[in-house]
Amino acid sequence: MTMIDTTSYTLISEAIKTEAKRILTDGTVTAVVGYAAARRKGSVQPIVITTPEDADKLLFSKGAVNNLAVYLTKAKKEIPKTGRIGIVVKGCDLKALVGLMGESQLKRENLYLIGIPCSGVLGSIIQPDTELTEDTIAPKCLECDVHMPTGCDFIPQGAPITPELEKKYAAEIARLEALTPAERWSYWKEQFSKCIKCYACRQVCPFCFCEQCLCDRNKPQMVESTPRPAGNFAWHVIRAMHLAGRCAGCAECERVCPMDIPLNLLNRKMAKELKELYDHEAGLEINEKGPLSMFNEKDDQSFIK
Amino acid sequence: MHPEKQKHDFEPKIIAFVCTWCTYAGADLAGTSRMQYPSNVRVLKFPCTGRIDPVFILKAFQQGADGVLVSGCHPGDCHYIAGNFHARRRFATFRKLLEFVGVDLQRLQFSWVSAAEGGKWVEMVTDLTERVRGMGPMVEFKELAMEEQWSGAINTEELKEAYEAI
């Protein structure tokens, strides 16, 4: 079993503390969103600090799985009033922020980005004290191409160590693609039937910021709201469609799902298709328009008669 | 004189989402020119293909459609200039998603039919109706709609007991 070296996280934690203290003291920012130790050994929880004294609480470890960008979308209206905000971001979280800036939800000048040279985080925090190995690492980290975030205001010293490991999403997508439509239908039917419509996936997603979700509307009701197989199916298809070309791949939806539905598989599949169709990758640069809000006159139309 | 009407065992329900400026006018032309086409199609008129949300297609299948046709102005002819270009991307993406979750794309047809193409409208509707007739009813969504299910299976002794006790 391949172990992943995370010793650099200790130094990174120190650097975050020092930097947070500095920017809070000299007034660069009014708050810093980061990670702090939680109650169980090894576990980590999000924290918002506003005083330099609290900077010592900040850290980064293999348990720092949360995508903190969600705190900025849900609190975005407060940002101009409270001044600049510092935020600790991994590469995948940064992708979400870049997407949100493109969608005019956030402004770069209102943020102070503390980037993390990240070697990976745990897939599940049920046992936060486990070693980071090829089995316990989050599958998204195996497919990550932004271990070293770029364009941040501050990045601690340290080089991410990332051994080549099997790409689980890519392998699973390939497996499903090779099945017949009927087999795929029964696979997803079973998966979606598990859904209890708790909407944790929507709540945690930085991109699900609509004031009123289409799936909550009842006049007309497009998606049945009860957790029955039919309504679940529609919810999942619409969710995947509304995130196509926007999803940053942080896999938070999949992590928070209490029913273990492989949500990010759908997201990755859509990302792959949009790359093939329109050569688009989400989160790499600030684009005003996503692939589904623009067009090219020469787009493929071989499927239209 | 009407041609002899053939009897079939299965009459598919086809829902057509069309834009009012081109395809709807095309279908109108087919009508006023007294062209014959299957009456299986139910036409729903929209201002533009850009207004046809993928969720409508899903809803149509869920409500019992066996086939769906989406049709609008040819590229460059959209009344709102670019509605159909946007729609084209959206539908290309949505098709991929439906395919991935196991929907047979043979039941879903996209086309460009202009106001002058009454004949093409007839051809589109006839083709899709006959193809879907050959495939039989779309049972997947109907089964799904009929199903009541507990989240997860009642697969342990404990759960079974609890279930019996209700």
Ligand code: SF4
């Ligand atoms: S859909 Fe899931 S993986 Fe994508 S940005 Fe939202 S929470 Fe992250």
Ligand code: SF4
């Ligand atoms: S988090 Fe899981 S169970 Fe909850 S609504 Fe999303 S997919 Fe369904």
Ligand code: FES
């Ligand atoms: S008006 Fe016909 S497609 Fe836009």
